[in-house]
Amino acid sequence: MRLDQNPPRARIPFRARIPFRDCGVTATDGPRIDPALVAALYQEHAAELRWFVLGVVRSADLADEVLQNTFAKAAESGHTAQEATLKGWLFRVALHEALALRRRAKVEGRAVQVLSEVLPPPVETPPQAAGRRETIVQVRSALEQLPREQLEVVRRRIYEQKTFAVIASELDLPLGTVLTRMRSALAKLRQWLDEGNS
Numbered sequence: 001m002r003l004d005q006n007p008p009r010a011r012i013p014f015r016a017r018i019p020f021r022d023c024g025v026t027a028t029d030g031p032r033i034d035p036a037l038v039a040a041l042y043q044e045h046a047a048e049l050r051w052f053v054l055g056v057v058r059s060a061d062l063a064d065e066v067l068q069n070t071f072a073k074a075a076e077s078g079h080t081a082q083e084a085t086l087k088g089w090l091f092r093v094a095l096h097e098a099l100a101l102r103r104r105a106k107v108e109g110r111a112v113q114v115l116s117e118v119l120p121p122p123v124e125t126p127p128q129a130a131g132r133r134e135t136i137v138q139v140r141s142a143l144e145q146l147p148r149e150q151l152e153v154v155r156r157r158i159y160e161q162k163t164f165a166v167i168a169s170e171l172d173l174p175l176g177t178v179l180t181r182m183r184s185a186l187a188k189l190r191q192w193l194d195e196g197n198s
């Protein structure tokens with residue numbers, strides 16, 4: 001398909017759409033959008049959003065990262081948008097994420113270039129090497145304590161560098177479920193590592 005052609009759109013039959021106001025929110029967990037609605041929005045708009053973002057970041061990998069961040073934001077903050085303007089809200093979030101990522105990449109690129117010109121190559125001291133090995137052991141130990149379903153998401157995301165959309169497809173799970181498992185796993189890992197270093 002040529003870049004000037006419109007991307008294919010996966011349309012959801014009207015009867016399959018999830019009512020926007022029926023978000024399954026309880027008083028204890030605060031306002032949240034239903035993960036099934038996020039998955040339906042992904043199915044309907046992801047291809048078009050990716051083409052849009054690709055025009056901004058000019059990189060398939062960065063476009064995938066922006067898309068992933070956009071739907072993570074939708075899972076967290078989508079309940080703040082009106083149903084009638086939800087598609088526009090997604091595009092605004094995607095544009096904001098794409099521009100922020102592009103700015104960050106430029107700043108990081110300039111910083112790396114300046115530092116490489118000024119600083120000598122780093123030499124790891126024996127205590128630093130020992131500390132790094134100890135950290136690796138702690139991380140592996142913490143990973144082994146995760147529930148199997150969370151560990152599977154972490155492994156595919158971090159070690160295999162797959163996007164959340166691909167992971168959801170491979171595990172046959174809604175995108176919102178995969179995002180929730182990753183968020184829970186990272187919170188547990190952070191807590192366990194902080195406790196181990198205190």
